[in-house]
Amino acid sequence: MKRKLVCIPPVLVAGIILGYLFFVGWLLGFLLTKYVAGKASGKPGRIKSIVFPFGNHEIHFHHWLISSGIIILSLIMNVRFLTSAISYGVLSGSVFQGIYYYSDWHRILVTRRHQNIENIIDRFKPKKLKGEQRAQLKNTRSKMPKP
Numbered sequence: 001m002k003r004k005l006v007c008i009p010p011v012l013v014a015g016i017i018l019g020y021l022f023f024v025g026w027l028l029g030f031l032l033t034k035y036v037a038g039k040a041s042g043k044p045g046r047i048k049s050i051v052f053p054f055g056n057h058e059i060h061f062h063h064w065l066i067s068s069g070i071i072i073l074s075l076i077m078n079v080r081f082l083t084s085a086i087s088y089g090v091l092s093g094s095v096f097q098g099i100y101y102y103s104d105w106h107r108i109l110v111t112r113r114h115q116n117i118e119n120i121i122d123r124f125k126p127k128k129l130k131g132e133q134r135a136q137l138k139n140t141r142s143k144m145p146k147p
Contacts, residue, residue: 011096018085025089026096033063033097041104058110064098065108067091 038045050061099105
């Protein structure tokens, strides 16, 4: 709960400094990210997460981390198309959604054996067969000798 309260004042301060366009962009970024991202921690979203293997670990580039990096780079390098209040709002909305809604937002370097147990279990669930695959399976079973 504390992390949620800590996120709100910077958004308000930035909104006062950057104006109403920042809030419009922030709301757009927040809603778009909420639609595209996973419903809960460890659940895949509509867009696949960016994860790189690193020895016995995985590096997870959360969307809030990517958006933060873009904000910082655009401030340092003075990139013209990203300097508008709307752009900062969209990126800030994505950062806010990523930190506010997920309990694993701070896990960037993850040991492979500590992956979410639900994802591991999902790998072993039987897949739904399509019509043609189902027919092939029935044919194979009918050819097998009965005990």
